[in-house]
Amino acid sequence: MIEVRHLTKTYGKLKAVDDVNLCAKPGEITVLLGPNGAGKSTTIKSIAALLKYEGEIKICGHDNHSVAAKKLFGYIPEAPVLYDILTVAEHVRFIANAYRVEHYEEKMVQYLELFDLSDKKDKMAKELSKGMKQKLSMMLALIISPQALLVDEPMVGLDPASIEDTLRLFVKLKEQGVSILISTHIIDVIDEIWDDAYIMDHGKIVQTLKRTELKEQSLKEVFFACVGEHHESAA
Numbered sequence: 436m437i438e439v440r441h442l443t444k445t446y447g448k449l450k451a452v453d454d455v456n457l458c459a460k461p462g463e464i465t466v467l468l469g470p471n472g473a474g475k476s477t478t479i480k481s482i483a484a485l486l487k488y489e490g491e492i493k494i495c496g497h498d499n500h501s502v503a504a505k506k507l508f509g510y511i512p513e514a515p516v517l518y519d520i521l522t523v524a525e526h527v528r529f530i531a532n533a534y535r536v537e538h539y540e541e542k543m544v545q546y547l548e549l550f551d552l553s554d555k556k557d558k559m560a561k562e563l564s565k566g567m568k569q570k571l572s573m574m575l576a577l578i579i580s581p582q583a584l585l586v587d588e589p590m591v592g593l594d595p596a597s598i599e600d601t602l603r604l605f606v607k608l609k610e611q612g613v614s615i616l617i618s619t620h621i622i623d624v625i626d627e628i629w630d631d632a633y634i635m636d637h638g639k640i641v642q643t644l645k646r647t648e649l650k651e652q653s654l655k656e657v658f659f660a661c662v663g664e665h666h667e668s669a670a
Contacts, residue, residue: 463609
């Protein structure tokens with residue numbers, strides 16, 4: 436579970452995130468939606484313990500800065516953070532050893548096949564395309580078998596087939612009881628898989644809803660009703 440309570444983050448006089456509360460439950464896909472500049476990235480980076488903030492954030496009951504939380508937590512950032520001169524296989528080996536993942540080799544082979552990287556495992560990160568780097572970033576988050584997964588704009592650089600594979604993977608992880616929180620401004624991509632949604636604008640959560648609560652309206656229609664239809668980037 437990912438729990439955020441009264442999260443506030445200021446930059447000088449700017450309050451980028453204002454008293455945000457949200458929860459990503461086990462076995463559910465929770466989405467954080469909002470136009471560019473809504474505060475999503477600040478919220479995500481706070482959850483990942485990359486920023487100082489006010490409030491409380493817990494991962495599976497542990498403070499998000501703790502080692503106990505980090506052992507259970509996978510993070511897929513919008514921009515992959517990789518080592519240029521390490522190969523794909525060396526990246527996976529490094530993370531698996533750092534997290535003391537036993538017998539990770541079989542799992543690595545499965546993910547290499549899933550992400551169509553089997554023939555790239557000996558290539559250095561600097562030789563990979565943007566989409567391949569994103570796939571490797573996903574592998575590194577998943578190789579530790581996280582109980583909570585945080586994903587920031589997961590489809591950047593991916594081709595349509597890879598997007599479908601990734602969505603199916605998220606659903607499979609959800610069925611295994613993983614808590615998944617996805618931040619995005621592109622609603623169409625996640626429209627078929629989400630369970631709970633938080634809509635953010637100007638640093639605040641302006642709407643929360645469950646898929647089961649939707650009647651005639653679509654998630655996109657609810658989004659535009661909350662933030663205004665001028666935010667076309669969320670289409």
